[in-house]
Every structure is written in C-alpha cells, then in structure tokens.
Amino acid sequence: ETGVTQSPTHLIKTRGQQVTLRCSSQSGHNTVSWYQQALGQGPQFIFQYYREEENGRGNFPPRFSGLQFPNYSSELNVNALELDDSALYLCASSLEPGVNTEAFFGQGTRLTVV
Amino acid sequence: EDQVTQSPEALRLQEGESSSLNCSYTVSGLRGLFWYRQDPGKGPEFLFTLYSAGEEKEKERLKATLTKKESFLHITAPKPEDSATYLCAVLLGGGSQGNLIFGKGTKLSVKP
Numbered sequence: 001e002t003g004v005t006q007s008p009t010h011l012i013k014t015r016g017q018q019v020t021l022r023c024s025s026q027s028g029h030n031t032v033s034w035y036q037q038a039l040g041q042g043p044q045f046i047f048q049y050y051r052e053e054e055n056g057r058g059n060f061p062p063r064f065s066g067l068q069f070p071n072y073s074s075e076l077n078v079n080a081l082e083l084d085d086s087a088l089y090l091c092a093s094s095l096e097p098g099v100n101t102e103a104f105f106g107q108g109t110r111l112t113v114v
Numbered sequence: 115e116d117q118v119t120q121s122p123e124a125l126r127l128q129e130g131e132s133s134s135l136n137c138s139y140t141v142s143g144l145r146g147l148f149w150y151r152q153d154p155g156k157g158p159e160f161l162f163t164l165y166s167a168g169e170e171k172e173k174e175r176l177k178a179t180l181t182k183k184e185s186f187l188h189i190t191a192p193k194p195e196d197s198a199t200y201l202c203a204v205l206l207g208g209g210s211q212g213n214l215i216f217g218k219g220t221k222l223s224v225k226p
Contacts, residue, residue: 004157040218042218043203104160105159106157
C-alpha cells in the first residue's frame with residue numbers, strides 16, 4: 001500500500017464529454033504529479049502541483065487542467081474528450097518538487113473514451 | 115531531445131535463469147534514475163533510485179547499476195512472482211520541476 005488512492009478505478013465516457021479524476025495523496029506530501037499511460041507505453045508527465053499551484057507541465061493541451069487542495073487531495077480535469085485520451089491516468093505524490101526519491105503512485109484510473 | 119530507451123521490450127525466462135534489463139538514456143542534467151515495477155492494471159511500484167555513475171543498489175533478487183549512459187537491472191534466479199513490467203525513469207534537473215521521463219518498459223515473464 002502506497003497511501004495514494006485514486007477514484008474512480010474505471011470510467012467510460014463519450015467523445016466530447018468532460019471528466020474529473022481524483023487523487024488522495026499521502027499525508028504530508030505537498031507535491032502531486034499526474035501521468036497518462038497509454039497501453040504498452042511508459043507513463044507520460046501531464047503536470048505537477050506544489051502547494052496548490054501548478055509547478056510544471058508536459059506536452060498536453062490546455063483542456064487538461066488540474067487542482068490541488070489543502071487536504072492533500074487533487075483533481076485532473078479533461079475537457080472535450082477525444083478517443084486518444086483513453087489511457088490509464090496515474091497520480092504520484094512526493095514530499096517536494098524534484099525530490100522524487102520515492103514518488104508513490106496510486107493504482108490509476110482506467111479511462112475509456114468511446 | 116531527452117530520451118529513455120529500454121531493452122528488450124519483452125523477456126521470457128525460466129525460473130532460476132538470471133538475466134539483465136537495460137535502460138539507456140540521452141538526457142541533460144540527470145538528477146536521478148529510477149526503477150519501478152508495474153503489475154497489470156496497477157500503478158508503478160518504486161524499486162530503486164540511483165544518482166551517480168558507479169552506484170549499485172540491491173533488493174532481494176534485484177540489483178540495479180548505473181553508468182554515465184545506461185542502467186542495468188540484474189535479476190538473479192528469478193521466480194514466477196517476479197513477472198511484471200519493469201519501468202526505468204529519469205529525473206531531470208534545471209527547470210523541469212522534477213518530472214520523470216519514463217521508458218516504455220520491459221515486460222518480464224518467468225515460467226516455472
């Protein structure tokens with residue numbers, strides 16, 4: 001158990017819809033990062049939040065957005081869903097940015113867009 | 115462009131047959147290299163962090179090593195429960211805010 005939980009575990013959405021994925025980080029971890037993992041690929045960095053502010057972003061369009069809350073929970077929002085957004089979405093919590101000695105991952109949310 | 119390449123893509127071993135997985139990287143400002151294990155449908159599980167060339171770390175049947183251009187994950191006398199996808203990731207310095215760049219992974223199957 002990593003102490004990082006994600007919800008829901010599975011989700012099916014229709015193209016064009018919006019989705020919100022949730023993550024509860026380990027207590028005391030101020031940093032949360034979100035990754036997208038397509039089938040057969042390694043995880044790709046979406047963005048990172050530190051103390052409720054975005055602290056870095058990968059090559060993902062603005063329709064991918066996030067929030068981090070004071071209670072160590074966070075959200076990933078995706079608007080105008082496309083078929084290629086189908087993937088496993090992972091959140092990882094760590095103490096501070098750039099200190100990923102042990103970034104603890106949740107079990108992921110499997111998103112299917114039809 | 116920063117890049118992480120893992121080989122082989124898939125590896126099938128008999129129980130007890132030792133082997134190595136490779137992770138080569140071309141990045142600037144490496145701050146650390148990480149190995150994770152991922153079981154199907156689950157999130158990656160942290161195994162090791164290596165920070166400098168020549169460093170080695172061990173955990174049960176696994177041993178990770180690092181050079182200036184690549185890392186190896188050696189598996190000694192593997193068991194069927196070692197079957198999983200092994201991911202390598204690098205942590206960049208500079209203005210990257212600490213995001214990890216992952217390889218595609220090596221899928222390991224160990225047959226009894």
